[in-house]
Amino acid sequence: MNIFRAGISRILLTLPILAIVAGLSACSGIEPWVKPYERDRLADPIMLLDADPVSSAYIYHVYEAREGARGGEGTAGGGCGCN
Amino acid sequence: MKPLLKRILTAVALLGVSHAGIAGVLPDDRSDILYHQYVGGGVEIDGPSILVRKSVGRSVSIAANYYVDMVSSASIDVITTASPYTEERTQYSLAADYLRGNTMMSVGFTSSEESDFDSSTYNLSITQDMFGDLTTLTLSYAYGDDTVGRSDDPGFVRDNTRQHYGIGVTQILTRNLISALNFEVITDEGFLNNPYRSVRYLDAGSAVGYSFEPELYPHTRTSNAVGIRAKYYLPYRAALEAQYRFFTDTWDVDGHTASIAYTHPWREFIFTAKYRWHDQTGAHFFRDIFPRFEATNFRGRDKELSPLTSQTLKFSVAYELFSDGMGFLDKGTVNFSFDHLMIDYNEFRDISTGAALGSEPFYHLDANVLQLFVSLWY
Numbered sequence: 001m002n003i004f005r006a007g008i009s010r011i012l013l014t015l016p017i018l019a020i021v022a023g024l025s026a027c028s029g030i031e032p033w034v035k036p037y038e039r040d041r042l043a044d045p046i047m048l049l050d051a052d053p054v055s056s057a058y059i060y061h062v063y064e065a066r067e068g069a070r071g072g073e074g075t076a077g078g079g080c081g082c083n
Numbered sequence: 084m085k086p087l088l089k090r091i092l093t094a095v096a097l098l099g100v101s102h103a104g105i106a107g108v109l110p111d112d113r114s115d116i117l118y119h120q121y122v123g124g125g126v127e128i129d130g131p132s133i134l135v136r137k138s139v140g141r142s143v144s145i146a147a148n149y150y151v152d153m154v155s156s157a158s159i160d161v162i163t164t165a166s167p168y169t170e171e172r173t174q175y176s177l178a179a180d181y182l183r184g185n186t187m188m189s190v191g192f193t194s195s196e197e198s199d200f201d202s203s204t205y206n207l208s209i210t211q212d213m214f215g216d217l218t219t220l221t222l223s224y225a226y227g228d229d230t231v232g233r234s235d236d237p238g239f240v241r242d243n244t245r246q247h248y249g250i251g252v253t254q255i256l257t258r259n260l261i262s263a264l265n266f267e268v269i270t271d272e273g274f275l276n277n278p279y280r281s282v283r284y285l286d287a288g289s290a291v292g293y294s295f296e297p298e299l300y301p302h303t304r305t306s307n308a309v310g311i312r313a314k315y316y317l318p319y320r321a322a323l324e325a326q327y328r329f330f331t332d333t334w335d336v337d338g339h340t341a342s343i344a345y346t347h348p349w350r351e352f353i354f355t356a357k358y359r360w361h362d363q364t365g366a367h368f369f370r371d372i373f374p375r376f377e378a379t380n381f382r383g384r385d386k387e388l389s390p391l392t393s394q395t396l397k398f399s400v401a402y403e404l405f406s407d408g409m410g411f412l413d414k415g416t417v418n419f420s421f422d423h424l425m426i427d428y429n430e431f432r433d434i435s436t437g438a439a440l441g442s443e444p445f446y447h448l449d450a451n452v453l454q455l456f457v458s459l460w461y
Contacts, residue, residue, distance in 0.1 A: 030214055034217060034257065041259055041316040042258065042259075044320070046320070049324075051401075054115040055454055066393070067393060069328070071269050
C-alpha cells in the first residue's frame with residue numbers, strides 16, 4: 001500500500017505545524033543572516049515569486065482544468081471548483 | 084469539527100501569540116484589468132478578469148475580483164458524444180486581509196455561476212513573518228460547496244463539497260536566493276464527474292464496434308501535493324526560477340510537474356521565458372474503451388484523467404508605462420503573456436477521425452493561451 005496515500009498527508013500537516021510553533025520561542029534568538037541592507041536584490045520586482053496574482057491565478061485555473069493534478073503551487077483561495 | 088481542521092486552527096491561534104517582531108506589510112494597492120483567451124482543441128474561452136485592491140487604514144486590505152469565461156466548445160468529447168455549445172461562467176471574489184504586527188489574517192469568498200454549475204468557496208489563511216522576515220509561514224484552509232446540474236434536465240441536482248488544507252513556507256536563503264515549499268491536501272466528496280460525459284465499451288451489435296454509457300466516478304477523492312520553487316538573482320540583473328511539484332491521489336493519479344523560467348529586464352521592459360513540463364499516470368477507473376457494458380464499479384473517460392504528458396512554452400513581457408506618479412496613480416504597467424500548451428494523451432484515442440476501432444490515433448491537443456492586462460498602483 002502506498003504509505004504516502006495511506007496517511008502521510010495527516011502527518012505532513014500536523015507534525016510540522018506543531019514543531020514550528022513549539023520551536024519559535026526557542027529560536028527567537030536566531031539573528032537574520034541576510035541583513036535588511038542586503039535585501040535590495042530580493043526587493044527587485046524581477047525577484048517576486050508572484051508578481052501578478054491575477055495572471056497566475058488564471059493560468060493555474062487553465063492547468064487545473066486541463067490536467068489531473070492540482071494544488072501544491074502556493075496559490076490561495078481554493079479555486080472555483082468548476083468541472 | 085473535523086480533527087485535522089481543529090489542529091490547524093489551534094496552530095493558527097498559537098502562531099498569532101508566539102512571536103513578536105518586525106511589522107509585516109499589506110499587499111500593494113493596485114488594480115488589474117485583464118483579458119484572457121484560451122483557444123485549442125475545438126474550445127474557445129475568453130473574457131475579462133478585473134481585480135481591485137485597496138487598503139483601509141494601516142491594517143486592512145480589501146480586494147474584489149470579477150471574472151468571466153465565455154465558452155464556445157466543440158471539444159473532442161463534445162463532438163463525439165454531444166453537440167457544440169456556448170456557455171458563460173461568471174465568478175465573483177471578495178477578500179480581506181488584516182495585518183497585526185507580523186501576522187496577516189486573510190478571509191475570502193468566491194462564487195462561480197453558470198447555467199448548470201454553481202460553486203461557493205470560503206477560504207481562510209494566516210501568514211506569519213519570522214526570523215527577521217527571512218521566513219514566512221502560511222497556513223490555509225478552504226471549503227467549497229458545489230451544485231452540479233444538467234442543462235437538459237432541470238430535475239438533475241447533485242452536490243459535492245471540497246476542503247483544501249495548505250502549508251507554505253517562503254525562505255530567504257541568501258541575498259540572491261529565495262525559495263518556497265508548499266504542501267496542499269484537497270479532499271472532495273459527492274458527485275465528482277461531468278454529468279454529460281460518457282465512456283465507451285465494446286459492443287459487437289454496434290456498427291462502429293462500440294457504444295456509450297454514462298460515467299460513474301467514486302464519491303470521494305483525496306489528493307496530496309508538495310511543491311518546491313527557488314528564484315536566483317543573476318549578477319547582471321536577471322532572475323532564474325525553477326519549480327517542481329509532486330502530486331498523488333486516491334484515484335491513482337501520480338504527477339510530476341517541473342518548470343524553469345528566465346526573467347530579463349531591459350530599460351522599461353521585463354521579459355520572461357518559461358518552459359513547463361507535466362507528466363501524470365491515469366486514474367485507476369480510466370479506460371479509453373471498456374470490455375463490456377458496466378464492466379467495472381467505476382468508469383471514466385475524461386482525458387484529463389488519462390496518462391498524459393503536457394509541455395508549455397511561455398513568453399511574457401511587461402512594460403512600465405510610468406513609475407513617478409500620474410495624478411493619484413503611482414505606477415502603471417501593461418503586460419502581455421502567451422502560452423503554447425501541447426498535451427499528448429497516452430491512452431485516450433481520437434474517435435472523431437473515423438478510423439477503425441483500435442487503430443484510432445492517440446489524441447494530441449495544442450492550445451494557445453493569451454493574456455493582456457494593465458496594472459495600476461495607487
